[in-house]
Amino acid sequence: xxxxxxxRIVCPQCAGENDIPPDGKFLECQFCGSxxxxxxxxxxxxxxxxxxxxxEQAEGNLRRWMAGNFQVKDLDKLAxxxxxxxxxxxxxxxxxxxxxxxKIYLQPATSTSVSEIKNVQIPAGSMKSFSKKEFDxxxxxxxxxxxxxxxxxxxxxxxxxxxxxxxxxVHIPFYQFYYTFGGKQYTAMVEASSGMVYANIWPAKSEVxxxxxxxxxxxxxxxxxxxxxxxxxxxxGRSYNPLLLGEIIKVFGYGAAAVPLIILAxxxxxxx
Ligand SMILES: [Zn+2]
Numbered sequence: 001x002x003x004x005x006x007x008r009i010v011c012p013q014c015a016g017e018n019d020i021p022p023d024g025k026f027l028e029c030q031f032c033g034s035x036x037x038x039x040x041x042x043x044x045x046x047x048x049x050x051x052x053x054x055x056e057q058a059e060g061n062l063r064r065w066m067a068g069n070f071q072v073k074d075l076d077k078l079a080x081x082x083x084x085x086x087x088x089x090x091x092x093x094x095x096x097x098x099x100x101x102x103k104i105y106l107q108p109a110t111s112t113s114v115s116e117i118k119n120v121q122i123p124a125g126s127m128k129s130f131s132k133k134e135f136d137x138x139x140x141x142x143x144x145x146x147x148x149x150x151x152x153x154x155x156x157x158x159x160x161x162x163x164x165x166x167x168x169x170v171h172i173p174f175y176q177f178y179y180t181f182g183g184k185q186y187t188a189m190v191e192a193s194s195g196m197v198y199a200n201i202w203p204a205k206s207e208v209x210x211x212x213x214x215x216x217x218x219x220x221x222x223x224x225x226x227x228x229x230x231x232x233x234x235x236x237g238r239s240y241n242p243l244l245l246g247e248i249i250k251v252f253g254y255g256a257a258a259v260p261l262i263i264l265a266x267x268x269x270x271x272x
Pocket of ligand 1: 011012013014015016029030031032033034
């Protein structure tokens with residue numbers, strides 16, 4: 001097991017012994033070149049996921065997401081982007097092995113208002129070792145959540161500590177956008193390797209018109225049912241069975257009532 005010895009750091013990749021780095025946190029193994037992160041209780045490999053989207057493409061994805069079905073109408077056109085940042089966000093990466101099957105869990109390694117980002121998918125083989133030559137350290141958000149805390153959060157969601165087979169620190173590229181809509185500020189993050197958009201809160205489509213429509217539909221069909229039997233009894237009598245006549249009238253009544261309701265639903269969906 002890789003552990004902290006008193007004055008040396010054992011590389012989790014090659015087991016080579018390195019001197020403790022001056023900053024006490026980040027190290028490049030002098031034997032195998034692996035990037036290492038030294039947490040208070042754990043020495044782990046430090047990985048990066050490469051960015052595949054530039055800022056313009058990321059903003060394009062955000063606008064498309066804003067035009068989606070769950071967002072208020074015209075959000076893509078009306079939202080005013082007030083600020084944007086690019087950074088590599090640190091996440092604790094846990095690979096568990098339970099009865100022969102591997103699973104990956106992520107926990108933020110620094111505080112964030114967008115808790116959804118722990119649902120990021122890391123494609124197999126996409127993690128590469130951090131290297132100073134390839135990446136700009138200034139774009140990396142420093143981890144401040146301890147390994148033990150992240151592992152405890154994971155345990156609270158029902159993942160046993162004993163099933164953890166591998167732990168790493170992984171930096172994932174994000175564009176963070178701040179935008180205003182209707183006088184309020186919102187934030188959304190675009191994951192820059194897959195282009196997926198993550199947000200906890202956004203200007204959502206109002207459900208009220210749909211609830212009113214639903215209530216109106218129930219009332220309409222109830223009314224049509226009652227009217228059908230009233231008519232059935234009024235024009236039925238000896239020659240026709242009033243209940244059967246009522247049922248027949250009801251079928252036509254439902255069909256006729258559905259037409260304006262469908263048209264109304266269509267217009268509400270377009271407007272809201
Ligand atoms: Zn090494």
